[in-house]
Amino acid sequence: MRKSALSREEMLDRLLEVFRQKGFEGASLVDLMQATSLQKGSLYHHFPGGKGEMAEAVLAHVERLFEAMVFAPLREATTAANGLAAMSRALESYFASGAKVCLPALMGLGASRDQFGAAIEGFFERWIDTLAETLAKDGMPAEQALFASEQMVADIQGGIVLARALGRTEPFLRALGRVRAPTAGAE
Amino acid sequence: MRKSALSREEMLDRLLEVFRQKGFEGASLVDLMQATSLQKGSLYHHFPGGKGEMAEAVLAHVERLFEAMVFAPLREATTAANGLAAMSRALESYFASGAKVCLPALMGLGASRDQFGAAIEGFFERWIDTLAETLAKDGMPAEQALFASEQMVADIQGGIVLARALGRTEPFLRALGRVRAPTAGAE
DNA sequence: CATACATTACCGACCGGTCGGTATGTTAAG
DNA sequence: CTTAACATACCGACCGGTCGGTAATGTATG
Numbered sequence: 165m166r167k168s169a170l171s172r173e174e175m176l177d178r179l180l181e182v183f184r185q186k187g188f189e190g191a192s193l194v195d196l197m198q199a200t201s202l203q204k205g206s207l208y209h210h211f212p213g214g215k216g217e218m219a220e221a222v223l224a225h226v227e228r229l230f231e232a233m234v235f236a237p238l239r240e241a242t243t244a245a246n247g248l249a250a251m252s253r254a255l256e257s258y259f260a261s262g263a264k265v266c267l268p269a270l271m272g273l274g275a276s277r278d279q280f281g282a283a284i285e286g287f288f289e290r291w292i293d294t295l296a297e298t299l300a301k302d303g304m305p306a307e308q309a310l311f312a313s314e315q316m317v318a319d320i321q322g323g324i325v326l327a328r329a330l331g332r333t334e335p336f337l338r339a340l341g342r343v344r345a346p347t348a349g350a351e
Numbered sequence: 352m353r354k355s356a357l358s359r360e361e362m363l364d365r366l367l368e369v370f371r372q373k374g375f376e377g378a379s380l381v382d383l384m385q386a387t388s389l390q391k392g393s394l395y396h397h398f399p400g401g402k403g404e405m406a407e408a409v410l411a412h413v414e415r416l417f418e419a420m421v422f423a424p425l426r427e428a429t430t431a432a433n434g435l436a437a438m439s440r441a442l443e444s445y446f447a448s449g450a451k452v453c454l455p456a457l458m459g460l461g462a463s464r465d466q467f468g469a470a471i472e473g474f475f476e477r478w479i480d481t482l483a484e485t486l487a488k489d490g491m492p493a494e495q496a497l498f499a500s501e502q503m504v505a506d507i508q509g510g511i512v513l514a515r516a517l518g519r520t521e522p523f524l525r526a527l528g529r530v531r532a533p534t535a536g537a538e
Numbered sequence: 539c540a541t542a543c544a545t546t547a548c549c550g551a552c553c554g555g556t557c558g559g560t561a562t563g564t565t566a567a568g
Numbered sequence: 569c570t571t572a573a574c575a576t577a578c579c580g581a582c583c584g585g586t587c588g589g590t591a592a593t594g595t596a597t598g
Contacts, residue, residue, distance in 0.1 A: 185462060
């Protein structure tokens with residue numbers, strides 16, 4: 165068997181970057197070829213289902229990344245404050261302080277939601293649930309923890325929207341600050 | 352002069368709906384033709400600049416809609432609570448309880464940001480500024496009002512992201528509830 | 539009132555280019 | 569010498585955009 169020039173992880177990383185910058189509809193095969201340094205036939209060798217399969221694989225890749233960078237630290241944290249701090253740190257680097265976009269959010273807003281709804285839904289459900297379990301470590305009642313988690317994720321996603329729209333990173337960084345802060349948040 | 356079958360407002364409304372559902376890249380001229388019941392040549396008669404000019408006009412249209420439905424009520428409100436309630440009501444209907452998307456946000460996240468950055472930035476800046484002025488009516492210091500406004504808009508936008516991603520309207524409705532609630536929010 | 543004319547809305551065929559996708563190799567490592 | 573990785577030539581469909589033309593309306597003129 166001939167060895168692959170690019171590991172599958174590396175491939176998914178590069179494809180992810182294209183989808184993040186251009187969205188599903190906006191990303192052309194030429195874009196994906198250039199990003200991976202692969203010709204069309206080679207791309208279809210790895211992803212016989214074409215662009216759709218690439219996006220599906222990339223979404224699963226994003227969920228794995230989050231599992232390692234965000235969800236696991238949340239679960240392993242002994243206190244809610246520690247977990248929130250770890251999440252905040254991870255998000256700041258993954259989203260490049262708000263300059264880069266959340267692919268599941270972008271695809272959820274657009275028409276690609278129809279095709280990839282399950283993966284998108286799973287991603288956010290897992291994020292919110294894991295976060296709620298972390299908040300419950302401080303004794304917060306389950307229902308309240310769920311609402312507070314939903315609010316945090318909404319605040320973060322809105323922070324990304326504003327950061328991108330305004331061309332400034334501060335709205336995102338302030339949203340992260342609110343997540344870390346013990347005072348603000350749910351009543 | 353021949354009278355137009357569709358008023359320009361009606362035209363922009365229908366184009367807006369297409370861009371909201373498919374995004375800028377995803378909306379094809381055929382889609383836009385079907386939505387307006389106009390042939391290609393007619394569309395180019397009204398928008399010589401093509402799809403780009405249509406999107407530009409639609410963004411301006413959205414800002415006018417918000418001016419009438421959201422900004423004006425905010426300015427005219429005598430108390431912050433009244434203004435927030437009016438905004439909340441307007442947003443719930445405009446976003447169809449979270450089922451429909453915010454076009455400036457969608458375009459800001461995608462690649463179309465490069466082309467329409469100014470309009471997108473203006474929209475959100477105006478929203479946040481108008482909201483901050485409303486909060487200042489209750490005596491909130493200017494800087495704090497600006498941060499609180501930014502948080503509210505972020506929370507709402509995040510609510511839309513989550514509502515779309517999860518296929519449920521509740522995350523958006525709860526975000527609106529937080530905006531209306533006097534207790535929660537900025538510390 | 540009639541009619542000529544300018545103006546504008548609208549139409550649909552057509553353009554070159556790019557789209558996503560496929561079929562058929564060629565290369566190289568086990 | 570099999571098999572996976574990679575490459576290339578090619579396809580029909582669709583893309584955004586252009587263009588020559590037609591139909592309907594307002595206005596100026598007689």
